[in-house]
Amino acid sequence: MAGSARMRIVVIGTGGRVGGALARHFRLAGHAVVGFDRTALDLTRPEIIRDRLEPLAFDAVLLTAALTNLDRAEERPEEARAVNVEGPALVAGWCTARGARLIHFSTDYVYDGARPGLRDESEPAAPVSVYARTKAEGEERVLEATGGAALIARVSWVFGPDRPSFPDQMLERARAGARLEAIADKFSMPTSALDLGGWLEPFVDGPLRNVGGHLNFCNSGEPASWHSYGETTVALAAELGVPLRCTVIEPKPLDGTTAFRARRPVHTAMSNARLASLLGTAPRPWTVALREYLRKYHAPA
Numbered sequence: 441m442a443g444s445a446r447m448r449i450v451v452i453g454t455g456g457r458v459g460g461a462l463a464r465h466f467r468l469a470g471h472a473v474v475g476f477d478r479t480a481l482d483l484t485r486p487e488i489i490r491d492r493l494e495p496l497a498f499d500a501v502l503l504t505a506a507l508t509n510l511d512r513a514e515e516r517p518e519e520a521r522a523v524n525v526e527g528p529a530l531v532a533g534w535c536t537a538r539g540a541r542l543i544h545f546s547t548d549y550v551y552d553g554a555r556p557g558l559r560d561e562s563e564p565a566a567p568v569s570v571y572a573r574t575k576a577e578g579e580e581r582v583l584e585a586t587g588g589a590a591l592i593a594r595v596s597w598v599f600g601p602d603r604p605s606f607p608d609q610m611l612e613r614a615r616a617g618a619r620l621e622a623i624a625d626k627f628s629m630p631t632s633a634l635d636l637g638g639w640l641e642p643f644v645d646g647p648l649r650n651v652g653g654h655l656n657f658c659n660s661g662e663p664a665s666w667h668s669y670g671e672t673t674v675a676l677a678a679e680l681g682v683p684l685r686c687t688v689i690e691p692k693p694l695d696g697t698t699a700f701r702a703r704r705p706v707h708t709a710m711s712n713a714r715l716a717s718l719l720g721t722a723p724r725p726w727t728v729a730l731r732e733y734l735r736k737y738h739a740p741a
């Protein structure tokens with residue numbers, strides 16, 4: 441355990457990729473974790489938030505639940521607002537009342553992504569979709585309700601075992617011999633859900649427990665396009681002996697993608713320099729984390 445004491449940690453969003461991984465991580469680290477998935481705690485229902493949190497004693501809340509589907513958010517902005525803004529603001533109020541640490545998860549999509557390079561925390565949020573606008577507003581409401589004490593952990597392009605994501609979908613198609621294509625002109629920084637827990641430990645129960653405000657949490661390395669992310673996934677999987685029937689990925693432009701209802705920002709790969717300096721060590725490259733993930737969850741035994 442990073443800190444000395446066993447903490448009582450609430451994870452909201454355990455049905456998701458990040459919440460599932462974090463609940464397991466902090467349990468294995470020896471903390472007492474109470475996890476809520478959507479059926480147990482619906483963020484759109486204030487009375488349920490109260491019913492779940494009021495009787496509980498807790499030292500920290502990791503708030504990972506969100507309406508994360510960009511196109512659904514565009515179609516249902518009221519629901520997006522309830523889940524991504526109003527629910528988190530209420531949870532933050534409970535944390536303040538209890539003197540509990542709050543780590544609230546957000547996204548690289550709060551940046552407008554208008555120019556190449558790495559986004560750092562000093563850049564203002566300039567969201568270009570309903571999802572991103574509600575996440576940015578959620579960040580501010582959470583900070584307001586905690587007097588700036590909450591940590592806003594912005595993550596990007598998360599992969600992990602608790603819910604399939606882009607590499608899993610690519611490999612499923614590659615195994616089946618289906619045609620592969622991916623957008624080649626939109627960039628971010630892939631991030632392992634399995635690395636997040638280790639980075640977060642000092643912020644939960646260690647020397648960084650009082651750090652508040654916005655902080656980018658992502659692996660290191662070169663920004664990826666969906667296309668290069670896919671190519672790296674397929675190449676690593678082939679090297680690890682995953683049987684693939686198709687390994688060529690056709691590049692396609694973001695502009696020509698008619699399936700999207702919500703606008704996607706282009707250059708949102710984040711700098712993790714501030715995280716690295718706080719941790720005293722740089723997060724490992726995403727390619728190294730991805731290889732480990734593929735070896736563990738996709739390669740033949």
Ligand SMILES: NC(=O)c1ccc[n+]([C@@H]2O[C@H](COP(=O)([O-])OP(=O)(O)OC[C@H]3O[C@@H](n4cnc5c(N)ncnc54)[C@H](OP(=O)(O)O)[C@@H]3O)[C@@H](O)[C@H]2O)c1
Nearest residue numbers: 455456457458478482483505506508545547595596597598
């Ligand atoms: N994954 C990424 O690439 C990525 C990138 C940038 C930022 N983020 C941020 O990271 C955080 C965690 O994301 P994730 O990857 O774990 O997303 P996820 O896998 O989509 O999980 C989100 C969870 O929130 C739950 N949820 C949705 N509506 C809810 C509601 N009304 N009440 C309670 N729970 C509700 C979902 O329930 P169901 O299980 O029923 O769907 C799901 O389990 C989010 O804040 C997200 O914005 C993620």
